[in-house]
Amino acid sequence: MTACEHIESIDLEVRPSADGCEDCLRTGGDWVHLRVCQQCGHVGCCDSSPNRHATEHHRHTDHPPLPSGTTSVSGGGACSRPS
Ligand SMILES: [Zn+2]
Numbered sequence: 001m002t003a004c005e006h007i008e009s010i011d012l013e014v015r016p017s018a019d020g021c022e023d024c025l026r027t028g029g030d031w032v033h034l035r036v037c038q039q040c041g042h043v044g045c046c047d048s049s050p051n052r053h054a055t056e057h058h059r060h061t062d063h064p065p066l067p068s069g070t071t072s073v074s075g076g077g078a079c080s081r082p083s
């Protein structure tokens with residue numbers, strides 16, 4: 001069994017607030033990968049996604065962005081970082 005070491009390496013202190021990008025779910029948008037804000041649990045889509053809601057969230061809130069390459073929502077191919 002191969003565990004996703006990327007997920008295990010993250011100290012998750014907040015629970016994701018949604019199963020997908022909150023803003024994309026609201027607007028019916030698409031995302032490539034998801035990022036969970038470690039400060040408030042906001043789920044947003046990464047910079048490879050058309051709408052880049054995670055970046056937008058951090059810009060609006062001053063919450064610290066995740067280190068690049070980390071994704072922490074399981075399912076839907078969230079962990080596809082080449083090793
Ligand atoms: Zn989004």
Ligand SMILES: [Zn+2]
Nearest residue numbers: 037040042063
């Ligand atoms: Zn946040």
